[in-house]
Amino acid sequence: xxxxxxxxxxxxxxxxxxxxxxxxxxxxxxxxxxxxxxxxxxxxxxxxxxxxxxxxxxxxxxxxxxxxxxxxxxxxxxxxxxxxxxxxxxxxxxxxxxxxxxxxxxxxxxxxxxxxxxxxxxxxxxxxxxxxxxxxxxxxxxxxxxxxxxxxxxxxxxxxxxxxxxxxxxxxxxxxxxxxxxxxxxxxxxxxxxxxxxxxxxxxxxxxxxxxxxxxxxxxxxxxxxxxxxxxxxxxxxxxxxxxxxxxxxxxxxxxxxxxx
Numbered sequence: 509x510x511x512x513x514x515x516x517x518x519x520x521x522x523x524x525x526x527x528x529x530x531x532x533x534x535x536x537x538x539x540x541x542x543x544x545x546x547x548x549x550x551x552x553x554x555x556x557x558x559x560x561x562x563x564x565x566x567x568x569x570x571x572x573x574x575x576x577x578x579x580x581x582x583x584x585x586x587x588x589x590x591x592x593x594x595x596x597x598x599x600x601x602x603x604x605x606x607x608x609x610x611x612x613x614x615x616x617x618x619x620x621x622x623x624x625x626x627x628x629x630x631x632x633x634x635x636x637x638x639x640x641x642x643x644x645x646x647x648x649x650x651x652x653x654x655x656x657x658x659x660x661x662x663x664x665x666x667x668x669x670x671x672x673x674x675x676x677x678x679x680x681x682x683x684x685x686x687x688x689x690x691x692x693x694x695x696x697x698x699x700x701x702x703x704x705x706x707x708x709x710x711x712x713x714x715x716x717x718x719x720x721x722x723x724x725x726x727x728x729x730x731x732x733x734x735x736x737x738x739x740x741x742x743x744x745x746x747x748x749x750x751x752x753x754x755x756x757x758x759x760x761x762x763x764x765x766x767x768x769x
Contacts, residue, residue, distance in 0.1 A: 514610060518618040540624075544577065544631055562703035567642045568730055569699060574635030575729070576698045576722035579662030581628025587667045588620040590687055593677035603766055613671065613757050645729065658725035658739070661746035665720050666694070668749030671757055678760030694718045713738070720745045 548570065561569060596602040596616065605612050673687050693711075697718025701709045712719040720742045727735030 511610070511614060514614075515618065518621070519623070522621055522623060540628065540631075544628075544635075548573070548635070562700050564700045564703075565643075567639045571636055571639035571643065571730060572700065572722050572726040573698050574632045574639060575726040576662075577628050577632030577635065579659045579721050580666065581625050581632065582659070582663040583666040583670075584625035584628065585623055586617055586621055587670060588622045588625075589616060589670060589674045592616065592620075592674040597677040600766075602764060606761070606764070612761055613754065640729075643730070645731075647729070651729065654728065658728070658742045661743035662721035662725060664746030664750040665717055665742075668746070668751075668753040669694075669716060669718075671750075671753035675753070675757045675760040678764050690716060694721075697722045699723065717745050717749070 552566070559565070564572075596605065602612070605615050608615060669690065670687065673690060676686070693716055696704065696708065696712055697720075700723050701712050701719045704712070709719075720738070724735055724738040725742045726739075728739040
């Protein structure tokens with residue numbers, strides 16, 4: 509209950525801060541919507557030259573893209589730790605974090621939340637509804653619960669990967685380009701993995717499992733039975749990667765030596 513209370517207190521303070529700069533928040537949401545529109549246009553352009561891509565239709569890939577946006581929006585809202593190394597390690601703010609009686613990762617997450625990213629959930633649901641209506645998908649009453657579990661699993665996969673990358677900063681305080689590189693790799697998870705060669709498919713499934721954020725869970729709702737095994741692994745993969753990230757983070761905190769001079 510203490511952590512829940514802290515979460516809502518931080519959320520309240522964040523909302524007060526953002527409401528002081530309403531125009532900035534609106535511009536940020538608008539730019540995000542424009543970015544998603546460009547990605548959709550890219551899909552439409554690709555299918556202007558072919559009817560199927562790796563056996564997937566245009567509406568199916570649009571559905572996968574829409575699904576991907578939902579767990580990614582949750583991740584972006586609550587795990588905005590792109591600048592962790594520069595801000596908390598190089599500039600020494602981790603020293604301040606460690607003086608407080610609350611888990612360090614939880615506090616960093618609260619300080620870096622960006623709740624406006626949650627609008628991506630609405631965008632993703634609209635895209636899924638659009639594509640699903642064209643595909644005439646038939647859903648069951650329990651699919652809403654399956655959807656929630658898989659979305660959480662996808663979010664935990666993203667969080668696990670990037671928390672692990674941030675944790676490397678405890679051993680090396682040098683500025684690196686690892687996060688942007690992995691972020692770009694994550695974009696491949698928005699599309700069916702069978703359009704890539706075997707090496708990339710293996711990486712996106714077992715090393716950096718971004719495929720479990722988009723195509724694999726989407727395959728369940730699209731009725732792609734050959735992918736069901738991977739689809740139901742999504743929550744398990746999320747738990748495994750996130751638990752590893754917490755372990756790696758805690759290990760890094762114990763190795764942390766402070767900012768020094």
